[in-house]
Amino acid sequence: MEKQSQKQNVITAVLVAVAVTALYAILEVLRRTGLITPYWAQVMDLSLIMTISALGLSLIYGFAGQFSLGHAGFYGLGAYTAAFITKSMGDTLFSFPLALLAGAAVAGLVAYLIGLPILRLRSDYLGIATLGFGVIVKVMLDNSDKISPMMGGSRGMSNIAQFSSFAWIFWLTVLAILLARNLVLSAPGRACIAVREDEVAADIMGINTTHFKLMIFVLGCSLAGLAGGLYAHRYTFLHPSSFDFLKSFDVLLIVVLGGLGSLTGTVVTAVGWTFLLEWLRVVLPQAFLDWRGVIYAVVLIILMIVRPQGLFGGKEISLFGTRPSARREGSGHASA
Amino acid sequence: MEQLLEQLFNGLQLGFVYALIALGYTMVYGIIRLINFAHGDVFMIGAFVGVLGYSSWGLPWPVAILLAMAVCAVLGVVIEFLAYRPLRHKGAPSIAALITAIGVSFFIEYFTSLDFVFGPDHRVVKLPFDIKRYSVGGAVVTNVQLLIFGVVIVLVLFLQYLVRYTKMGKAMRAVSQDMDAARLMGINVDRVVSFTFFIGSALAAAAGVLFAFAYPQIKPFMGIMPGLKAFTAAVLGGIGSIPGALLGALIMGQAEVLTAAYLTTDFKDAVAFAILILVLLVKPAGLLGRSGPEKV
Numbered sequence: 019m020e021k022q023s024q025k026q027n028v029i030t031a032v033l034v035a036v037a038v039t040a041l042y043a044i045l046e047v048l049r050r051t052g053l054i055t056p057y058w059a060q061v062m063d064l065s066l067i068m069t070i071s072a073l074g075l076s077l078i079y080g081f082a083g084q085f086s087l088g089h090a091g092f093y094g095l096g097a098y099t100a101a102f103i104t105k106s107m108g109d110t111l112f113s114f115p116l117a118l119l120a121g122a123a124v125a126g127l128v129a130y131l132i133g134l135p136i137l138r139l140r141s142d143y144l145g146i147a148t149l150g151f152g153v154i155v156k157v158m159l160d161n162s163d164k165i166s167p168m169m170g171g172s173r174g175m176s177n178i179a180q181f182s183s184f185a186w187i188f189w190l191t192v193l194a195i196l197l198a199r200n201l202v203l204s205a206p207g208r209a210c211i212a213v214r215e216d217e218v219a220a221d222i223m224g225i226n227t228t229h230f231k232l233m234i235f236v237l238g239c240s241l242a243g244l245a246g247g248l249y250a251h252r253y254t255f256l257h258p259s260s261f262d263f264l265k266s267f268d269v270l271l272i273v274v275l276g277g278l279g280s281l282t283g284t285v286v287t288a289v290g291w292t293f294l295l296e297w298l299r300v301v302l303p304q305a306f307l308d309w310r311g312v313i314y315a316v317v318l319i320i321l322m323i324v325r326p327q328g329l330f331g332g333k334e335i336s337l338f339g340t341r342p343s344a345r346r347e348g349s350g351h352a353s354a
Numbered sequence: 355m356e357q358l359l360e361q362l363f364n365g366l367q368l369g370f371v372y373a374l375i376a377l378g379y380t381m382v383y384g385i386i387r388l389i390n391f392a393h394g395d396v397f398m399i400g401a402f403v404g405v406l407g408y409s410s411w412g413l414p415w416p417v418a419i420l421l422a423m424a425v426c427a428v429l430g431v432v433i434e435f436l437a438y439r440p441l442r443h444k445g446a447p448s449i450a451a452l453i454t455a456i457g458v459s460f461f462i463e464y465f466t467s468l469d470f471v472f473g474p475d476h477r478v479v480k481l482p483f484d485i486k487r488y489s490v491g492g493a494v495v496t497n498v499q500l501l502i503f504g505v506v507i508v509l510v511l512f513l514q515y516l517v518r519y520t521k522m523g524k525a526m527r528a529v530s531q532d533m534d535a536a537r538l539m540g541i542n543v544d545r546v547v548s549f550t551f552f553i554g555s556a557l558a559a560a561a562g563v564l565f566a567f568a569y570p571q572i573k574p575f576m577g578i579m580p581g582l583k584a585f586t587a588a589v590l591g592g593i594g595s596i597p598g599a600l601l602g603a604l605i606m607g608q609a610e611v612l613t614a615a616y617l618t619t620d621f622k623d624a625v626a627f628a629i630l631i632l633v634l635l636v637k638p639a640g641l642l643g644r645s646g647p648e649k650v
Contacts, residue, residue: 138638139634139638142383146585146589147630153624154624157620274450278447311460311464312464312465315458315465316457323440323441323454326441326446
């Protein structure tokens with residue numbers, strides 16, 4: 019029995035690896051041949067970068083139940099750190115991977131330092147504290163030219179080398195998904211889910227709640243930092259307004275619309291939502307382009323009223339059918 | 355010294371406007387535990403209706419303020435009815451209501467930005483009266499500031515009376531303590547919630563017009579930052595508590611103005627939030643909030 023399931027796991031892993039590689043090959047060919055225009059290629063890159071960042075928040079909020087409204091702040095920290103490193107190191111072989119690592123590390127370190135005190139707060143209070151943190155980061159970025167003129171402050175940071183190729187973005191997204199999936203299925207992941215469901219009960223069962231909350235917060239914010247580094251080297255221009263608290267809402271929308279506690283939901287929604295917005299830009303006649311924001315808002319409201327549990331409602335899709343994730347029906351933060 | 359006094363007056367002016375917005379946030383949160391992100395946009399609509407009322411539609415300005423309050427009160431009730439009530443009746447998780455609130459906020463902002471509504475550009479507000487300056491102990495106080503102090507104090511006293519001494523106020527307090535128990539006692543919870551949105555939105559509209567008088571520029575996205583700061587003020591003072599919202603708003607106003615005047619204008623937005631985080635760490639329920647024992 020044990021052996022059989024192990025064998026099945028190996029087969030699944032191989033199948034998934036083959037499928038993902040094939041997907042990558044197809045997309046790469048389509049991009050090279052121009053069937054996917056540079057514009058849509060850029061949208062695709064953005065959607066994958068968004069996926070990495072959203073996975074981070076999905077872990078923090080969807081799985082560990084820690085309500086964070088400051089995700090864009092960590093994304094911005096990663097972006098600026100990474101861009102600063104490649105700009106000051108120049109174009110060497112290691113500067114880009116090092117920059118990505120540093121972006122993730124700085125976001126993680128700041129998450130650790132800020133998380134240590136504020137993760138004691140609950141639900142909406144934690145949300146508003148992290149929101150405040152996000153605003154503080156934005157103000158810092160606005161004044162970053164006082165730390166180093168290279169960062170540009172409120173004029174933005176320009177002329178960043180375009181190191182983020184599709185290969186980098188695609189495979190790092192795959193890595194992030196794999197990491198998140200394995201974490202969620204591991205013992206620490208189950209501990210985090212227990213914290214989400216009932217922190218007091220988890221504590222009584224001997225789970226070190228502070229430790230796990232902090233761990234997943236640091237990890238999720240590092241993913242945001244990594245995504246920020248990719249973003250910086252894809253668009254070659256950074257501006258503090260790309261990292262204000264409204265951008266944190268964007269990530270939150272994706273995680274909630276996808277369904278809390280569903281990684282598949284997060285991934286599908288991150289990609290789908292990004293493409294939907296761009297598609298609206300294309301299909302709307304010129305005179306109605308201003309309606310984009312209105313349509314966006316109406317779709318959001320209707321989706322929430324029709325499916326308050328999110329599109330995937332806590333379920334996961336794998337190669338072999340759906341499986342429910344460990345999620346109690348109807349639970350959501352701050353009901354008490 | 356005079357300069358300090360003058361800055362204190364400026365801080366008071368900002369704080370009083372925040373207070374009016376914060377009251378709406380704190381009442382709604384106290385009753386249905388929802389951060390109503392659309393509240394800042396109701397504030398914006400209030401500013402537009404009030405300003406258009408006296409500048410384009412030829413109303414006397416006090417009537418324009420009342421009109422703005424009436425329009426927004428109805429708007430608040432409609433928002434609650436269309437967007438939040440269906441979710442509440444479904445027993446949806448509170449995060450769904452929060453996301454819907456963000457959606458409503460985006461809707462109002464983008465819809466009013468359309469050319470046939472208010473248009474995306476900012477407009478300069480022409481005051482309906484001449485600014486007069488009075489000297490108080492060497493410091494200058496304008497009639498706009500006096501108007502703000504007067505209107506806010508009257509409205510807050512009225513609200514205090516409403517919540518403490520009327521039957522509806524009693525019902526509101528009951529619902530905020532325990533919605534189910536209140537329903538069992540025969541209170542029409544939906545009506546209480548509607549009434550809360552009615553009052554809160556009317557206060558936000560008054561705040562909007564006063565804000566436009568004090569900082570004479572209006573645009574569809576003007577509600578975001580004041581809304582966020584007012585909510586922060588409500589949390590700072592202890593959300594659900596009316597005196598708390600006032601205290602929090604006055605602290606936020608002073609912190610912002612004094613930082614800008616004496617330290618640096620670059621970091622004025624950051625200081626208010628830094629104060630919030632520090633206060634929450636020491637008193638997780640805010641300055642005047644009650645933190646009950648943890649329920650198991």
